[in-house]
Amino acid sequence: MTSRSDKEKEEKILQNLNQYQKKDFSFSSGHILGSMCSQPHPIAKKTYIQFLETNIGDPGLFPGTKEIEQKFLSFILNFLKAPKTASGHIVSGGTEGNISSMWIAKQLTGKKEIILPESAHFSFEKIASLMDMKLKSIPLTAEHTMDVSQIKHNISNDTAAIIGIAGTTDVGAIDPIPEISDICTDEHVFLHVDAAFGGFIIPFLNQLGYDLPTVDFSLSGINTISLDAHKMGYAAIPLGTLVLRDESWLKEISVNSQCISTQKQAGILGTRPGAPVAAGYAVTEFLQNKGYQQLMQTIMQTTEYTIQKITNLGLELVTKPTLNVILVKVNHLDEIINTLAQYGWKVNKIDHLSSFRIVIMPQITKPIIDEFIPILKKTCKEVGEL
């Protein structure tokens, strides 16, 4: 039983924590405009709390949660058209997905060089440092995608893998994955697709008839794809997935485990939370394939709407968005970002393109954009941008 003094103590701590939380921006306010994460779907919040104490690092204790993990992975394997030999591995996000894939590539090939586009996420710098690998950057085309004509002559005897990106961090561009896949098939090189951002949107848009590059295992050159449910999957942090064409590759990143209920443990993490996995599964059950299609279509409509409103103000975009990432090119970058923050709105700085990033996530609706546009206009006038 909780004593009166414990109750008072609890209240005090919670009040104190609230003071800190008030300093945060929140997804639910709709005022975080530049992040690739979102407010979790309502069912994810409920499920997360229900599964708070689970640890899928020890599946013997939590066989039910382990089953949920398999069901969640099946949903993903299905929309990625993965073959029967394939398997999914839960990771904390895109960083761990990329690290795990490169760990596999290094183990399978014994080689150390990674060929990747200049737009690659900075997690590859961590990979180079952690695993003593070497990065070979390929320049981009005017569309901010990997210049595939530069790949072949960069392949060497030490090439461990080639990276294609489906939804780049800065502009949301999609590399020509089918062409890269063909090169990798011809040259027998391991291909990892970093679809941390695009993995939960591109397949659904293509199902709806959009003409985006294919990003799934129907391309025979692809070995692994990483995609994050905590980005476009509308799930809660941390939840990423690495999908492998061949389940046996998991052995390459497994070690013997003495004190848990399985003989081997795969991957980087040991103890890992079941709560985000259960929450992610609940979202996929709630939305199903059709719900994701509808969500992504609405997001693309809101993206179009936002582009119109921004360009109507007289501002320019860095490039025509392929996905739901909008880059606004400005001269007074820091002033605009800081002033918007003072007015309570957060956009992300993309320094090398002298622009700020807006990502249309599920909670960013047309009414939110209508609220934001006058603030953006006022800000741009104040700093002399307009």
Ligand code: 0PR
């Ligand atoms: N690969 C790509 C293509 C990414 O864009 C990201 C993250 C990663 C890998 C790494 O993913 P994790 O951060 O989940 O390990 N891209 C976002 C970015 O840097 C991450 C992010 C998310 C940033 C939410 C801010 C934010 O509020 O923009």
